[in-house]
Amino acid sequence: MAYQSLRLEYLQIPPVSRAYTTACVLTTAAVLELITPFQLYFNPELIFKHFQIWRLITNFLFFGPVGFNFLFNMIFLYRYCRMLEEGSFRGRTADFVFMFLFGGFLMTIFGLFVSLVFLGQAFTIMLVYVWSRRNPYVRMNFFGLLNFQAPFLPWVLMGFSLLLGNSIIVDLLGIAVGHIYYFLEDVFPIQPGGIRILKTPSILKAIFDTPDEDPNYNPLPEERPGGFAWGEGQRLGG
Template identity: 90%
Template sequence: MAYQTFRQEYLQVPPVTRAYATACVLTTAAVQLELITPFQLYFNPELIFKHFQVWRLITNYLFFGPVGFNFLFNMIFLYRYCRMLEEGSFRGRTADFVFMFLFGGLLMTLFGLFVNLVFLGQAFTIMLVYVWSRRNPFVRMNFFGLLIFQAPFLPWVLMGFSLLLGNSIIVDLLGIAVGHIYYFLEDVFPNQPGGGRLLRTPSLLKAIFDTPEEDPNYNPLPEERPGGFAWGEGQRLGG
């Protein structure tokens, strides 16, 4: 019975969020079971480009460290905000969501060449949080029941919390920078005088990932409430 309930809940998670979160959990489990080591996963330009270990371009986004508070914290935020984006502003636009993953990952990898980071998964999570927060500026956040603020401040609050945990803020700043570049090119620049869309999802991705249009009368869940997590929970002002 429990298995059936878990399976049903798991299959209700939108596909991109489900695939990414599952890959992160399985990668961490493989490291915990000593099937692989972090040394086989981390971002190393020399090993990637000189020794053709191209899998590192992907695996460095899948490992968040050993199971512990930092891992659980990152997984909850990754799952929550990735799902909210996919069920909210990217609903019915899976190809566009995948393209955001590819664009953000490419940009982050290029920046990673200069900031000497070996794992970029946490920065990628901050990117997702940043894009969601800018697209939901009037959502009121409650962080651990200690701070109440509007959504656009969430990435900076997370950066401060990361600093308290003794982590480098370079990771968070990288995620914020890449998130802002995507948000500016996708949401701001096209609406400015003389602006236009510079980011266009390739037709191949649309052919692979986009499904026929859904029932126009379908009423999606509010973007800020995909699940029951209290960490960073949001509420619209006036709601």
């Protein structure tokens, strides 16, 4: 019964969140038994001169050895990726995949200049940033110590990284890419004279999008899908 319940819960995770989270967990498991991080990290010379193209992907999948930092990142990745996919990207899987590709592309470009070898944590911060800007009135509680509204969450996470002695370059990169996406997708198109610059390629829509749901459907607020207490959210007035 426990296996069936776990399997059912796993299958209920929306497809992009399920695929990315699973890939991250399996990559970490593989590092424990089969491969080393040296075969995964972002190295432009090995990518472009020795055609180790897989590093463009694997550097987003490894979050370090199993421990507090790994679990912390996995919980935030799963949680905010799922809330985005079930919230503002509901029924728009192709647009969600395009955000992944756009964010990953920008981070790869920036990664050439900031000497980062793994970009998964920055990608998580990007997801958190986009969710937080689309849910500005959600009140957050971080470890039961801090209360603030959602747009401050990425900065709180950066401060937490600083307290743990980690480099904040990773967090700043995630915030920067998240803001670029949010501005181009949510802000600039509605400005006077603004246009929609980011357009999901039709091939992605053909692959990922299903027939439209009820045209009168309005997405529910992007509440948290799980019971984690790290970065807990509650809507104002809720």
